[in-house]
Amino acid sequence: MKTHYQILVIGGGTAGIMTAAQLLKKDKSLDVALIEPADIHYYQPAWTLVGAGTYNYNKTARPMSSVMPKGVTWIKDAASGFDPENNSVSTKSSGNIGYDYLVVAPGLTYDYSLVPGLKEAIDKGVVCSNYTDPKHTWTVLKNFKGGTALFTQPTTTIKCGGAPQKIMYLAESYFRKSGVKDKTNVVFATNGGVIFGIKKIAETLTKIIDKKDINVRFGHQLKKIDAEKQIAWYALGDNESEYNHKDIEVSKEGDLVGIHYDMLHLAPPSVAPKFIQESILVNEAKWLDVDQYTMQHNKYPNIFGLGDIAALPTAKTGAAIRKQAPVVVDNIIRLMKYNRIGDKSYNGYSSCPLVTDYGKMVLAEFDYQNRFTPDPKLKQMFIKDSSKEHWRLWILKKYMLPFLYWNKMLKGKEV
Template identity: 40%
Template sequence: MLSLARTRLSTTSYARTFATQANKNFKVVVIGGGPGGLSVSSTVSKLLGKDQVAVIEPSSVHYYQPLWTYVGGGLKDFSESSKPMGSLMPKDAEWIQDKVTKLDPDNNQVQLSNGETIGYDYLVVAAGIQINWDQVKGLKEALGKDGVTSNYSPDSVQKTFPFIQDFKGGNAVFTFPNTPLKCPGAPTKITFLAEEAFRLQGVRDKTNVIYNTSLGKIFGVDHYGKVLQKLADERGIKVNFQTELLEIDSDKKEATFRNNATKETHKQPYDFLHVAPPQGPPTFIKESKLADAVGWVDVSKDTLRHNKYSNVFALGDCSSLPTSKTAAAITGESGVLKHNLIADLQSKKVDQAVYDGYTSCPLIVGRKQLILAEFSGYTGQPLETFPVDQRQITNVGQFLNKEVIPSIYWSALLDGSWTGPSTVRNALKFLRPANLS
């Protein structure tokens, strides 16, 4: 995998100045400067050249959010998870540093928060997911204080490990919301890392580690979930299923949960509380004609092309693709999308590339322990890269996820050259034992 990574040449980008360049049209407009948006815009802008591709992204900082589990677990410094957005923008793409407020696919336009409109021939929506902190009463007020934290916030993730270090015993509670969310393994990962830290700090015998998940199982894919549940049982982690966080009373240090099977509510005192917040489609997508009934961009799960507007594509967390919302999924999605979009741009009649639902959720279960889960979100079947049983806990997997994959992300995914491990998987396929095929 290392051989596929390339070193990024330093580039400079600039934000569009609307006073002189308002209402301009582009061949391709990409909404979002996350991994999906940058991967697509990097490749397409190299193909089309200057003044043809625009990236609409309001943020000045790009975060590699998979690293935040390690930050919250005290294994990485927060500074390693971010780079200036301008340093990552493709040199041939134009950066429009603003928010999209409205999508108008009937007229091939998007509207920005300053009232300007941008026209496109093709639109790629890679806008990520919206975190809805307000859906849990009292969460915003409690976050980052008195042991309440979340690895889903750039501010509070920096407080997670100090809160773990300061923990002296009592109830350590972890939650999983009753919504889709990015990196659905993340709430479980920090539970295992915190439990290990409590053991190392000598307070485990005075601690109740409680994982309240709205799901009916600890992990959606049984191939790995059974191993994870067995490990939770062995380490004394109490897992409560179909249990949703409703409210936090920070004055009383008490959280209210509901069992969604029985509809009964109960109050849970806490001394440490890690919250995975409710999440959903961005409002501007949900209110548009591009949305499906739930609010995600309604695309074909095979081609990533919109089911109604053929010049619109989407990938990543904002899409309707029925697979896990992870950066790993975006690698495979980006390759499929770019193949199909470029064929359109070049007016070539080629077979459409088809996405197989590949995603990965490296399940961190200790400082040096990881289960490298790789599977199709469409079928639930393993799509493992290496010729071993990846349900096994390894420190090699931890090194790969902690040190190697971030390098691939920064140097190869964002510049469009990395589209997932399928080539590596195929090359190693002949080494895979028949009982693992």
């Protein structure tokens, strides 16, 4: 097997595949290899809909071989370390792989140890997560007979920060349809101090919370799960407050507050993979140390990083990657041709499609300054204000975005 490539990409997720495909779209003669051990590529944004019983899980999965860009050498292995001084990446079983230019995009992994009891509880019984097993979420919703439905998230960064809310809104709708809403308290416990960081979106979501009669508990830092007693334990932060109080069962244990649940949905704590955290490529917070505008590594100019492991002050979403990949591609090609990067810049764009009901969605689009920045193309769908619920946005989420993902984005076409 060849041991040196012109461009080496780590990660067969959205970021890695998109970048490799776009590179070859610009220049078919490029020598590109991609390190990825998985057999299956998942379209995870649809897992919210799977968890609510309105999307087929099997349609979110395709063989990795089918999405690998034509012309890319697939190294079916896992990266395990870096030697940037010698332009080399170590792998678990294929030895060291050399490169001229490196793109680091392995995505996130989950660290259950950050919430004691979580590993034993998740995806079993009444505890579920769309992040790990959306089919089990749907089973939990269908079997729920009333009580406290608790939705929560960890204090760490997570993929798509709005996802723990989306399934909550859909679950509330399902509880109404299944006739258990009258004997149900829906509770959202979050470490944050606001329902969403963009004021215009927060105003819409607050109205939805009122309409759905949801109890929101801010400043709740998830500390541990007691699956046997069905209690989620929290430390209360300085921003602790409550919106739309519900009289639910709560316990005390020292400084911790425990919320008793009859079903629990949560996002597991997300971190960079161990081989990233232990490398010399990360910042103090253990994220890949790249420039937030150029995506170029701050120490090694022939290394670029994008996607969920990049140290960028914006939400970790596929929509963000859609805007990051062209910047990385342009910079690498210009470095190769002119020995300097181009003037393309990533402005922190990310978006969060907030599904608020079956058939309704709000689309939060924003940049590094947390400015609401709706895509002008939405006017082509006759959507005047994407900060409000709209059925056409639901069509975008359920039908149009998956089509664009499989047929455009992963093929290297800019959308």
